[in-house]
Amino acid sequence: xxxxxxxxxxxxxxxxxxxxxxxxxxxxxxxxxxxxxxxxxxxxxxxxxxxxxxxxxxxxxxxxxxxxxxxxxxxxxxxxxxxxxxxxxxxxxxxxxxxxxxxxxxxxxxxxxxxxxxxxxxxxxxxxxxxxxxxxxxxxxxxxxxxxxxxxxxxxxxxxxxxxxxxxxxxxxxxxxxxxxxxxxxxxxxxxxxxxxxxxxxxxxxxxxxxxxxxxxxxxxxxxxxxxxxxxxxxxxxxxxxxxxxxxxxxxxxxxxxxxxxxxxxxxxxxxxxxxxxxxxxxxxxxxxxxxxxxxxxxxxxxxxxxxxxxxxxxxxxxxxxxxxxxxxxxxxxxxxxxxxxxxxxxxxxxxxxxxx
Amino acid sequence: xxxxxxxxxxxxxxxxxxxxxxxxxxxxxxxxxxxxxxxxxxxxxxxxxxxxxxxxxxxxxxxxxxxxxxxxxxxxxxxxxxxxxxxxxxxxxxxxxxxxxxxxxxxxxxxxxxxxxxxxxxxxxxxxxxxxxxxxxxxxxxxxxxxxxxxxxxxxxxxxxxxxxxxxxxxxxxxxxxxxxxxxxxxxxxxxxxxxxxxxxxxxxxxxxxxxxxxxxxxxxxxxxxxxxxxxxxxxxxxxxxxxxxxxxxxxxxxxxxxxxxxxxxxxxxxxxxxxxxxxxxxxxxxxxxxxxxxxxxxxxxxxxxxxxxxxxxxxxxxxxxxxxxxxx
Numbered sequence: 130x131x132x133x134x135x136x137x138x139x140x141x142x143x144x145x146x147x148x149x150x151x152x153x154x155x156x157x158x159x160x161x162x163x164x165x166x167x168x169x170x171x172x173x174x175x176x177x178x179x180x181x182x183x184x185x186x187x188x189x190x191x192x193x194x195x196x197x198x199x200x201x202x203x204x205x206x207x208x209x210x211x212x213x214x215x216x217x218x219x220x221x222x223x224x225x226x227x228x229x230x231x232x233x234x235x236x237x238x239x240x241x242x243x244x245x246x247x248x249x250x251x252x253x254x255x256x257x258x259x260x261x262x263x264x265x266x267x268x269x270x271x272x273x274x275x276x277x278x279x280x281x282x283x284x285x286x287x288x289x290x291x292x293x294x295x296x297x298x299x300x301x302x303x304x305x306x307x308x309x310x311x312x313x314x315x316x317x318x319x320x321x322x323x324x325x326x327x328x329x330x331x332x333x334x335x336x337x338x339x340x341x342x343x344x345x346x347x348x349x350x351x352x353x354x355x356x357x358x359x360x361x362x363x364x365x366x367x368x369x370x371x372x373x374x375x376x377x378x379x380x381x382x383x384x385x386x387x388x389x390x391x392x393x394x395x396x397x398x399x400x401x402x403x404x405x406x407x408x409x410x411x412x413x414x415x416x417x418x419x420x421x422x423x424x425x426x427x428x429x430x431x432x433x434x435x436x437x438x439x440x441x442x443x444x445x446x447x448x449x450x451x452x453x454x455x456x457x458x459x460x461x462x463x464x465x466x467x468x469x470x471x472x473x474x475x476x477x478x479x480x481x482x483x484x485x486x
Numbered sequence: 487x488x489x490x491x492x493x494x495x496x497x498x499x500x501x502x503x504x505x506x507x508x509x510x511x512x513x514x515x516x517x518x519x520x521x522x523x524x525x526x527x528x529x530x531x532x533x534x535x536x537x538x539x540x541x542x543x544x545x546x547x548x549x550x551x552x553x554x555x556x557x558x559x560x561x562x563x564x565x566x567x568x569x570x571x572x573x574x575x576x577x578x579x580x581x582x583x584x585x586x587x588x589x590x591x592x593x594x595x596x597x598x599x600x601x602x603x604x605x606x607x608x609x610x611x612x613x614x615x616x617x618x619x620x621x622x623x624x625x626x627x628x629x630x631x632x633x634x635x636x637x638x639x640x641x642x643x644x645x646x647x648x649x650x651x652x653x654x655x656x657x658x659x660x661x662x663x664x665x666x667x668x669x670x671x672x673x674x675x676x677x678x679x680x681x682x683x684x685x686x687x688x689x690x691x692x693x694x695x696x697x698x699x700x701x702x703x704x705x706x707x708x709x710x711x712x713x714x715x716x717x718x719x720x721x722x723x724x725x726x727x728x729x730x731x732x733x734x735x736x737x738x739x740x741x742x743x744x745x746x747x748x749x750x751x752x753x754x755x756x757x758x759x760x761x762x763x764x765x766x767x768x769x770x771x772x773x774x775x776x777x778x779x780x781x782x783x784x785x786x787x788x789x790x791x792x793x794x795x796x797x798x799x800x801x802x803x804x805x806x807x808x809x810x811x812x813x814x815x
């Protein structure tokens with residue numbers, strides 16, 4: 130019903146505007162046609178002038194489109210409308226400009242990575258294989274990544290959770306303010322600085338060698354502030370009435386937190402922790418400084434060099450042969466897939482556990 | 487051996503959550519202690535980071551035979567170590583500035599596209615995809631930058647050289663495009679998702695009343711954005727940019743894979759050369775002895791201080807905006 134009325138309204142409006150009131154307007158199909166013309170011009174000029182970079186073709190097309198739209202609108206509809214159209218076309222071009230590299234990144238990784246990615250690649254380490262030879266795999270890197278990220282989560286998640294609980298449930302006064310401030314500061318620590326810190330304490334001063342655990346400690350430093358922030362947000366969403374109802378029944382505060390507040394927000398907290406895990410999984414710099422990277426399987430994260438997926442990508446890239454580039458792309462594909470799946474599952478949990486009204 | 491049926495006991499389970507009226511329950515005390523302890527542990531870690539980095543840096547800088555801030559060289563080995571951060575500071579600042587110049591306008595454009603221009607059905611999936619892209623690991627950007635972006639930029643650079651080469655900044659001598667400018671472009675692509683997603687959040691918070699008021703006055707869509715959306719979102723965009731800048735400054739792997747480093751400050755941004763703090767640490771680390779590692783830690787401390795300042799500024803702006811939007815709401 131509402132559809133038909135709105136339809137009628139529009140028709141009335143249109144018939145009115147046809148009489149007077151509205152200035153001349155370009156037909157609706159102008160922008161797409163102009164876009165086609167611009168792309169054509171870009172390709173034409175690019176081919177004609179012999180420009181070998183497709184980036185230039187795109188830039189020329191964008192310029193033709195912007196100025197074409199502006200000139201045409203200014204001539205037909207007036208200066209204000211022209212400015213409006215200019216802004217619209219700039220926004221669209223900004224969007225396309227960003228989509229192109231990001232789509233290319235994903236496409237290249239999938240296309241080049243799927244070349245050597247198979248069961249063998251996932252279930253074997255590099256062993257003694259020469260770098261320039263095809264073959265080998267990432268089993269040792271997957272083991273390393275899982276162990277390092279797991280240990281980092283074991284360190285960072287409890288500290289982060291408890292800190293967030295302190296800030297939301299107990300935090301009054303100076304200490305809470307200072308902690309909040311430093312959590313913010315900690316969020317901005319570059320990953321390589323976290324690596325340097327563990328390097329100076331664990332390896333240079335305490336004299337331990339490189340190990341997966343050293344890497345996990347640096348990763349934990351990067352993970353903590355993320356967990357604190359997201360958990361804090363989630364705990365703040367728990368309605369105060371729930372806490373008050375529980376306390377009014379004589380339940381101690383710590384049991385209120387454990388049995389009422391945490392279960393209510395557990396979905397959001399899980400999401401936050403998983404997003405934090407996804408973030409540290411891709412960190413290379415601290416692993417480079419502290420874990421060093423090995424070619425063979427090392428199941429013990431507390432002793433000796435290990436491998437990790439991002440570091441494997443970097444080291445294979447450094448080798449610089451075609452075979453190692455293939456391996457680097459394949460490992461990058463596995464890494465992206467892992468991070469994306471973590472993200473999707475985390476957001477799925479958030480949606481599934483979201484408070485229903 | 488059958489453990490499936492545990493022996494039944496008649497003792498009732500111990501009463502938890504007693505209803506006694508004692509002042510502080512032990513459970514509460516333990517829990518408060520644990521959570522406060524975690525907060526304090528976090529502070530201790532931060533203090534330790536500052537203290538240990540400073541300590542190692544002092545060791546390094548006192549052994550430096552040249553000025554740590556102005557020397558154009560990094561030679562931390564041998565009896566006469568001479569190293570300085572001038573090139574690194576220059577490269578870090580230049581690549582980050584290039585990244586910001588490219589990324590911020592584009593990110594604001596995408597954020598506006600998602601919040602105001604895109605068809606409704608497209609908008610929320612787009613926001614979702616942007617958030618996902620923010621999670622792509624930096625090493626993947628680095629790999630893509632080195633093996634895909636670099637070979638594709640040569641043509642653009644010689645074109646820039648033809649028309650803008652006279653400025654000196656854009657002169658290019660046909661090498662591989664592994665320069666600070668390429669690093670800037672790659673960093674721009676990397677920080678786009680984060681800057682976009684924060685800006686989009688802010689644009690979506692603009693009070694509908696402001697926009698409708700502008701529309702009612704006969705404003706075009708652009709005028710609505712200029713008069714109500716951008717003024718409201720300005721500080722949000724600034725803080726989003728600062729967060730992006732913080733990431734660009736500290737980015738390691740993407741720079742290490744793309745840049746072909748040298749310890750010279752050239753006038754051209756397109757020719758290979760230069761370096762950044764994080765890249766220098768990553769590439770010099772494997773061959774450094776203990777003193778060399780101290781020297782790298784010293785440069786890391788400088789990077790740490792710079793990112794702290796940038797992030798601090800961003801937080802200040804966000805805090806001010808909170809008050810402002812609280813008053814407006």
